[in-house]
Amino acid sequence: MSADKGITPRATDFSAWYNDVIMRAELADYSPVRGCMVIRPRGYGIWELMQRALDDMFKATGHQNAYFPLFIPESFLRREAEHVEGFAPETAVVTRAGGKELEEPLVVRPTSETIIYSMLGKWVQSYRDLPVLLNQWANVVRWELRTRLFLRTTEFLWQEGHTAHATSAEAEEETLKILAVYRDFMENWMALPVLTGVKTDAERFAGAVRTYACEGLMQDNKALQAGTSHFLGQNFARAFDVQFQTMDGTMDYVWSTSWGVSTRLVGALIMAHGDDVGLVCPPRLAPLQVIIVPIWRSDEERAATFEVAERLKAELTASGVRVDVDRRDGMKPGAKYYEWEGRGVPLRLEIGPRDVAQGQAMSARRIGGKQPVSLADATTVIPDLLDGIQTELLARARARRDEHSVRGTTKEQLIELMEGQGGFAYGGFCGDGACEQVIKERTKATVRVLPDPEFRSAEAPVRCVWCDRPSVTEAVWARAY
Amino acid sequence: MSADKGITPRATDFSAWYNDVIMRAELADYSPVRGCMVIRPRGYGIWELMQRALDDMFKATGHQNAYFPLFIPESFLRREAEHVEGFAPETAVVTRAGGKELEEPLVVRPTSETIIYSMLGKWVQSYRDLPVLLNQWANVVRWELRTRLFLRTTEFLWQEGHTAHATSAEAEEETLKILAVYRDFMENWMALPVLTGVKTDAERFAGAVRTYACEGLMQDNKALQAGTSHFLGQNFARAFDVQFQTMDGTMDYVWSTSWGVSTRLVGALIMAHGDDVGLVCPPRLAPLQVIIVPIWRSDEERAATFEVAERLKAELTASGVRVDVDRRDGMKPGAKYYEWEGRGVPLRLEIGPRDVAQGQAMSARRIGGKQPVSLADATTVIPDLLDGIQTELLARARARRDEHSVRGTTKEQLIELMEGQGGFAYGGFCGDGACEQVIKERTKATVRVLPDPEFRSAEAPVRCVWCDRPSVTEAVWARAY
Numbered sequence: 018m019s020a021d022k023g024i025t026p027r028a029t030d031f032s033a034w035y036n037d038v039i040m041r042a043e044l045a046d047y048s049p050v051r052g053c054m055v056i057r058p059r060g061y062g063i064w065e066l067m068q069r070a071l072d073d074m075f076k077a078t079g080h081q082n083a084y085f086p087l088f089i090p091e092s093f094l095r096r097e098a099e100h101v102e103g104f105a106p107e108t109a110v111v112t113r114a115g116g117k118e119l120e121e122p123l124v125v126r127p128t129s130e131t132i133i134y135s136m137l138g139k140w141v142q143s144y145r146d147l148p149v150l151l152n153q154w155a156n157v158v159r160w161e162l163r164t165r166l167f168l169r170t171t172e173f174l175w176q177e178g179h180t181a182h183a184t185s186a187e188a189e190e191e192t193l194k195i196l197a198v199y200r201d202f203m204e205n206w207m208a209l210p211v212l213t214g215v216k217t218d219a220e221r222f223a224g225a226v227r228t229y230a231c232e233g234l235m236q237d238n239k240a241l242q243a244g245t246s247h248f249l250g251q252n253f254a255r256a257f258d259v260q261f262q263t264m265d266g267t268m269d270y271v272w273s274t275s276w277g278v279s280t281r282l283v284g285a286l287i288m289a290h291g292d293d294v295g296l297v298c299p300p301r302l303a304p305l306q307v308i309i310v311p312i313w314r315s316d317e318e319r320a321a322t323f324e325v326a327e328r329l330k331a332e333l334t335a336s337g338v339r340v341d342v343d344r345r346d347g348m349k350p351g352a353k354y355y356e357w358e359g360r361g362v363p364l365r366l367e368i369g370p371r372d373v374a375q376g377q378a379m380s381a382r383r384i385g386g387k388q389p390v391s392l393a394d395a396t397t398v399i400p401d402l403l404d405g406i407q408t409e410l411l412a413r414a415r416a417r418r419d420e421h422s423v424r425g426t427t428k429e430q431l432i433e434l435m436e437g438q439g440g441f442a443y444g445g446f447c448g449d450g451a452c453e454q455v456i457k458e459r460t461k462a463t464v465r466v467l468p469d470p471e472f473r474s475a476e477a478p479v480r481c482v483w484c485d486r487p488s489v490t491e492a493v494w495a496r497a498y
Numbered sequence: 499m500s501a502d503k504g505i506t507p508r509a510t511d512f513s514a515w516y517n518d519v520i521m522r523a524e525l526a527d528y529s530p531v532r533g534c535m536v537i538r539p540r541g542y543g544i545w546e547l548m549q550r551a552l553d554d555m556f557k558a559t560g561h562q563n564a565y566f567p568l569f570i571p572e573s574f575l576r577r578e579a580e581h582v583e584g585f586a587p588e589t590a591v592v593t594r595a596g597g598k599e600l601e602e603p604l605v606v607r608p609t610s611e612t613i614i615y616s617m618l619g620k621w622v623q624s625y626r627d628l629p630v631l632l633n634q635w636a637n638v639v640r641w642e643l644r645t646r647l648f649l650r651t652t653e654f655l656w657q658e659g660h661t662a663h664a665t666s667a668e669a670e671e672e673t674l675k676i677l678a679v680y681r682d683f684m685e686n687w688m689a690l691p692v693l694t695g696v697k698t699d700a701e702r703f704a705g706a707v708r709t710y711a712c713e714g715l716m717q718d719n720k721a722l723q724a725g726t727s728h729f730l731g732q733n734f735a736r737a738f739d740v741q742f743q744t745m746d747g748t749m750d751y752v753w754s755t756s757w758g759v760s761t762r763l764v765g766a767l768i769m770a771h772g773d774d775v776g777l778v779c780p781p782r783l784a785p786l787q788v789i790i791v792p793i794w795r796s797d798e799e800r801a802a803t804f805e806v807a808e809r810l811k812a813e814l815t816a817s818g819v820r821v822d823v824d825r826r827d828g829m830k831p832g833a834k835y836y837e838w839e840g841r842g843v844p845l846r847l848e849i850g851p852r853d854v855a856q857g858q859a860m861s862a863r864r865i866g867g868k869q870p871v872s873l874a875d876a877t878t879v880i881p882d883l884l885d886g887i888q889t890e891l892l893a894r895a896r897a898r899r900d901e902h903s904v905r906g907t908t909k910e911q912l913i914e915l916m917e918g919q920g921g922f923a924y925g926g927f928c929g930d931g932a933c934e935q936v937i938k939e940r941t942k943a944t945v946r947v948l949p950d951p952e953f954r955s956a957e958a959p960v961r962c963v964w965c966d967r968p969s970v971t972e973a974v975w976a977r978a979y
Contacts, residue, residue, distance in 0.1 A: 106597055115641035132529070
């Protein structure tokens, strides 16, 4: 795509559209390193706002940030059997350093459970040292064969929470607490409604007892796993011998959790809200929420519109709005509008000579809708307009998701749906991994989650959607990223 | 060191003292990976506050954050001759990934100039695309033989700024602007007075035209390079062919800068202010600024002191103070004081039954000085007390530095000083690298900087401190970390 050619429409080729949006909005770029991306300032700005919001939420729930080494001795990965099976094939390995071959190769962390549990044993002796509630903002590396900007890159940025508790119940509670934090963030910051529930064994994190997930539906009706929260039981505690003295004086292994979201969320945001003009960024995560475009012909008009624009910018900034003025000469207003729309700025304020005379600006929402705004009321009206956009984006995404969620799916419907328009298919599930595997091979759909109670259908399914044996649980299928 | 043994006094063994302080304050720990450290929450909290302050300063001067890949193709490093010579010997190299040998090994970034310049050519075509003002918060790896917690670790966290400009003058101006930002941060946040100036060729960044630095003096009178800002000229632009069309329509290579500070600053903070009791943290960078310790015997007293303590905490929190209450039962007040002092909390507020009755708390400054504080005035008096501590720490550090700065040093004095008490030795310098090398071999001192005008001696030196040839510039020598 080039600026001249425009953006490929979603209906033509969703995947090409996605890349075009990223390029036009200058969110990221391909790097000369296989599978690695460069996150450009406009994309990184979204990630910074995500980080700030999530970090505040983690701290409000008692977590503290720490930092563990990038490198993990290869032998550590092997200590947890499932874990090494899951991660070893996709590791990048340092074998040479300081000009010499290393005695033990070092794996570039794909996730940090092993290195963290190797330390916890040193810090935790008694129940008084628990719970340990840690989070880490870091880069991780997983050698993926097929990569996509933001969605699946060899290196990505994420946060990984790691907690250790005295009881199983407390660890399970933590797992669910974080799942709720993620959902809150996704819905109220990203305007992305998510379905929560537990993963089947086939989709479980390598080394976890249970994996919970938040699943969003993108505009091409494919699911995207937006965040996961794992109850690890005592698996890693046993592998790394992290024991503590209980209140009764006996010894026990700690119970632990881990949970993470990544820069993949930027991809989710793009695919949930973007349109054929480009990015649509929810106001709460928009690095720039309002762009003011002065419109003038004469020097006199230029001076007058700029003065009003700069004053408005100062007032809005003081009210906590992220705003700028497009001061560029030699560029027509229409071209500016087109550029800022492609970049997803939620609200545009146009100020021409007539607006100056009338003490107003013309507002144009990125998602449609124009109205004049009195400059005198701007500091109350503009934040309201932004809130309205935020709310509307969530409502639209929720309506779209509901429209593409089918309940009580039959086998035929499941096949037809997955080969056709896609979406979330709710249906009965026998719980047999073999059946799950056949469905995956036949329809390319996976069980996204066994949904949490509030998402379950009013009428519990009786038979498995595929094999007709009794259903042990409802499940939600979709093709996924 | 163990909590029982106490901290090694600075005078006995400064290096042991440094490690003891870190362990007692739980700032960091050794990891099972050679040369890598774990930054624990109390240490990471200081780094987070440093990041926030610096990030605000970078953004206020027009910089934006971005993120570039961790891995750099080995061939990229080789494109700039001095750069590869400086960094190649200490790189960690990924040779195997996804289960296969890589065709071209990937270096784990020791710094990101090369990967960034490989992208800049794509983004910069014309003078209109300049300046590019980027910053990146990231981890980097340099395979060091001798490592020290925070000061020199194989992996460390830092920020690296990278900017590109249309003219040499503009790039040079940027280099100095950032040097001033660093100094401002070090003095006004870290309470660390720093000497600024330019490095000699021997100490220059590999690939730079000129390196400027901020140098602090630690309590053992060794210098610590706290931050550097490099004018890169067109070196990297030529190596990566980053050309742009000038306003005149001709083509030119961009002029660039890079600059960085790292988690080493946490080490500097410890060594600048700590005492034989433990950490002393400047209030502006203290994750916890005030600890409230209720003192009670009866349940009734406990209820009364806790109520006052919690109310005070709420009021101070609302005023922007980072404060907590030590609610632990079964631990004597003295033991609590000892612990919080070791952790460097700037101010302690003791609240006993008599204080409750009198509507006051007893304040105790970490750096000495007790006074009662009326609870009614707490939200104004406490911030003032914290400001006072911040100011006093800077004044103390400045006095200590000045006391250990010798001007017009002779050869004999330089030798005596470097073999004895240490400090900054100002003297004339012939500018000859050979002379510099001899001094280094003989005294273990290096030229820290050729000082900026405001730090130069009133009387310019006439002869080189070592060879007695004419001095071309004043220089400052010290043994350094």
